Each structure stands twice: as structure tokens, then as C-alpha cells.
Amino acid sequence: MICLCEEQEIFDLKLEGDFGADPIWCISCGCNIDLEEMPLSDELKNELLNWVLDFGKWIDIVHEKWLPNGSYLENAHNTRGRSLVEKIQGELGKAYTITFISSNMSNS
Structure with a gap:
């Protein structure tokens, strides 16, 4: 895994949804990590x-407004993300x- 940190060894990661990016990032430098x-x-x-x-399927980006059930969809996305963190942690280990x-x- 390559990032912009001087050490080039990544041990602190974050899972975060964003438009058009892989969901894993280096927590230190903010570099988006290639999922492959x-x-x-x-x-x-x-x-x-x-x-x-x-990610973002709960908002109408063009009109900048919530879609019906937007809050529910966002909460479901976050719940699924927390579950994925546990799976990632399980596969990567305690390091x-x-x-x-x-x-x-x-909340925006």
C-alpha cells in the first residue's frame, strides 16, 4: 500500500465513503489507498x-436536497460501514x- 507519508508504511487507516474514490484512506496523510x-x-x-x-444515494445532488427516506438511507449506509470496518480489521489483523x-x- 502506497501513501504520501514519509514512512510509506501504513498502519492507521480510515474507512470513509466519498464520490468517485476508493473507501480506504491513510489517516495520517489523507491519501486515498487503491483498493487493489x-x-x-x-x-x-x-x-x-x-x-x-x-454513497450519497440519500441526496439529490442536482437540487441539493434529501431524497425521501434520506436519513434512513444514510443511517443504513453508516451501519453497513461499521460492519465493514470489523471485517477489514479481521482480515488485516491487529497491526x-x-x-x-x-x-x-x-447534520450539515
Whole structure:
């Protein structure tokens, strides 16, 4: 895994949804980590890609407003993200720290 940190060894990661980006980031420098470089199972990589593709489906971006059930959809996305953190942690082991950054558009 490559990031912009001087050490180039990444042990502190965050899972965070964003538009058009893989969902794992270096917590120190903020670099987006290429999911293909992660030592994770293909099954988990697919789950992560599906999760991040659902990011923002609770808002109408063009009109900048919530969609019906937007708060519920955002909460479901965050719940699924927390579950994925546990799976990532399980596959990477204790050498890594994975932090979940929830979507908080409902608080914006």
C-alpha cells in the first residue's frame, strides 16, 4: 500500500465513503489507498466497492436536497460501514487500526 507519508508504511487507516474514490484512506496523510493494493479478500473488496458506490444515494445532488427516506438511507449506509470496518480489521489483523468516518450529511 502506497501513501504520501514519509514512512510509506501504513498502519492507521480510515474507512470513509466519498464520490468517485476508493473507501480506504491513510489517516495520517489523507491519501486515498487503491483498493487493489489492499491485502484483503476479493469478497471483501467487492463488498467495499458496493458500499462506496451507494454513497450519497440519500441526496439529490442536482437540487441539493434529501431524497425521501434520506436519513434512513444514510443511517443504513453508516451501519453497513461499521460492519465493514470489523471485517477489514479481521482480515488485516491487529497491526492495523481502522477508523470509521460516518457520513453526516444529515447534520450539515
